[in-house]
Amino acid sequence: MSTKKDAYKKVAYYPGCALEGTGHAYNKSTKALGKALGLELEEVDNWNCCGAMEVKNIDPKIQTYLSSRVMSIAANEMKHDTVMAPCNGCYHNLKKAEYDLANDEKSREVVERLSSKAGHETYQAGQIETIHALDWIKDAIGEEELNKRIKNSLKGLKVANYYGCMYTRPRHIFPEKDQGEGSESTSKPHFMDDLLEAAGADNVDFALKTACCGGAHTLSDADTSTKLVTNIIQAAEEAGAEVIATECPTCHSGLEMHQIRAEKKFGIKSNVKIIYFTQLLGIALGLSPNKVGLNQNVSDGKAALRARQIA
Amino acid sequence: MPIHEKNLIRPENLSTHENLVIDGVDVSGDWSTFIKTRVVPDYNEEMQEEIAALPGGENIHRCWQCGSCTNSCTVNGLNPDFNPRHWIYLIRMGYESELVRDKDIIWQCVSCNKCTYACPRDVVPEGVMKATAHWLELKGYTERSPSSEFDEEFSSQVFKTGKIEDGRVMMGFFKRTGQPLMQDWLVDMVKKMLRGLPVSWLMKMGMATVIHPRTKNWGPARDAIEEYAREQEEKHAAAVKGAHRDAMFHAAD
């Protein structure tokens, strides 16, 4: 769609807390990818945390407020109509706030009250569209165009695409998904598969694309998270994957942490490498591994790429 | 099996006979004692309302017991005793003593929202699990779970500065739960991370644990949020009869 193509050429960028911390490589590679593709990112001024899962558990309406503040700045102060969030958690929360503000009177009241006390304009549902980094590349560039720009094909790299929970669930906060041809699916998401395939990767059939990594309890109930991560990693390896491509800093660090923990605590070894999809696309576009922060990953992704003579 | 009778087939309600023949039929082994009283004297008829008054529990009355939530549940896949449908049933019945038997696992919901995706009645079982865990804490049935400690640590940092920094949340959480900061697997991970990180970035990360990242001019937002959070907390405690916890949320130091 050409309208999206144009609209997504320049978007407000909401990195969120994780991309400033453990997800630094995701931040770096997303920015580098944008630059390489001629897409412009304007970071949301003076942003705050989206509320993540934790604030929601304390009070869902405060989370709605926190997310709405980010959207209000992007829309009212920076005059954007699209905000792009690469983190599944941020993306999910902004979408959820959008839904709640459109459908729940009480949420609107609380957001209005908190915004006015905090001294900024109240965000009104519909002012801005929140998209994920996957929508951004898929709709602003598309597979065909991407394919033409590949300088360093991911030829033959066996990739399991892992989307996690928050990108697809619950369905009602993503009204643009499940709309048939061309749209993303909540039961069998494919945007990451489409993009990586266009970059030459050999995607494997992977059943646990939207399985949960236990990110919510990564520290508070570590054994549960380790079991869930081990299931995902083993399913990917059984499908023949060398790499699990990720699109969320929480999933990414969860997989990396619990891969180590599984080995250390339970003696379960695995060899699959965890790499952000933006890192893979960046390398395919000819960026150096360091430019996309591959050296900052915990699992040694370089080795897998080197074996295929990609990096 | 009728759901209500589940408690009757627990081990303590079964008697075992090595050799038992009744009317010529050999019934050796577990023999169900269905003679136990079936009168349940301690229904808490307000339980559903109390949980519905907590964030996430609002739609519990809609459940029609189809079981889709449990069927799709991530944690149920690891532990069959983790059963959102069954707990919703007990809550709607007011069968408090039965629910409390599972008090130590309810908080383990990983918020994957598979249940909410699958539920045909918009109950939002994920929210109900959170509300139930919160209710158990307010009632004093459980200590604050590690998950609540994590949520509180995280939220208090957000409320205070507008942002969090992963390392500080982690350290705050370990401190609250009395765990050592140096877990062997974490040390391993950090070592692997250090291998590739540029020195300037390390310094920045190190500094972030000392100089808190914050949103500029956050003061008015912080005050508004904290005032609202306190109000809500009081409201929630008031909705639960005999709530004996003080404030659920303690503002950070």
Ligand code: SF4
């Ligand atoms: S899926 Fe929904 S309606 Fe069905 S048992 Fe679970 S909560 Fe009840």
Ligand code: SF4
């Ligand atoms: S959100 Fe919780 S209850 Fe629902 S499926 Fe996931 S783990 Fe189970």
